[in-house]
Amino acid sequence: MDVDLQSIGIQTVQEALEKGSLIFNEQTKTDDFNRACDHILVLLADAFQCFERGSWGTSVFLSITAIEEVAKAEVGLYRREGKIEKAKRSQDKLFNHQEKHRMAILPTVFMGKRLEEALGKERCAELLKEAAHGEFRNLRERRRGVRQTRSWLHDRHSSGIR
Numbered sequence: 001m002d003v004d005l006q007s008i009g010i011q012t013v014q015e016a017l018e019k020g021s022l023i024f025n026e027q028t029k030t031d032d033f034n035r036a037c038d039h040i041l042v043l044l045a046d047a048f049q050c051f052e053r054g055s056w057g058t059s060v061f062l063s064i065t066a067i068e069e070v071a072k073a074e075v076g077l078y079r080r081e082g083k084i085e086k087a088k089r090s091q092d093k094l095f096n097h098q099e100k101h102r103m104a105i106l107p108t109v110f111m112g113k114r115l116e117e118a119l120g121k122e123r124c125a126e127l128l129k130e131a132a133h134g135e136f137r138n139l140r141e142r143r144r145g146v147r148q149t150r151s152w153l154h155d156r157h158s159s160g161i162r
Contacts, residue, residue: 003132009106012099016075019085020092023076036073040066057142064140068097071104097137105131 024032047062072094093099110116110124119127130136
């Protein structure tokens with residue numbers, strides 16, 4: 001399926017604003033949002049500590065989780081009581097990994113030169129494509145930890161995933 005990389009994230013944000021459940025309480029929205037930001041900072045600090053220790057899989061998992069939480073908090077901030085159609089959690093874009101990746105990695109993320117200079121233009125384009133096509137979700141799931149294969153358990157180190 002062809003995906004328009006320039007618009008898929010914006011379309012997903014629009015759909016997330018129209019259908020789902022409130023993420024933040026209207027009376028405590030500012031405090032709730034600040035707590036979400038604090039949580040994101042903890043995820044990033046933990047991801048960095050894991051990276052420094054060489055725990056690559058856990059670092060990737062926590063980093064991608066932080067990306068998801070940024071999208072959820074940012075978009076969730078704009079959901080308003082009476083302005084959003086109720087939906088089951090399974091249909092809510094803010095509770096879907098791939099949809100949160102699409103919302104987080106918008107083309108506007110790459111508008112400045114900072115990321116392009118740090119990562120290169122080609123890698124930035126690849127990141128946008130990976131977010132749109134669910135590759136972050138796949139990477140995140142492969143980094144989760146222990147999984148059972150046939151009759152034995154593999155962790156991310158013994159299974160060759162690093």
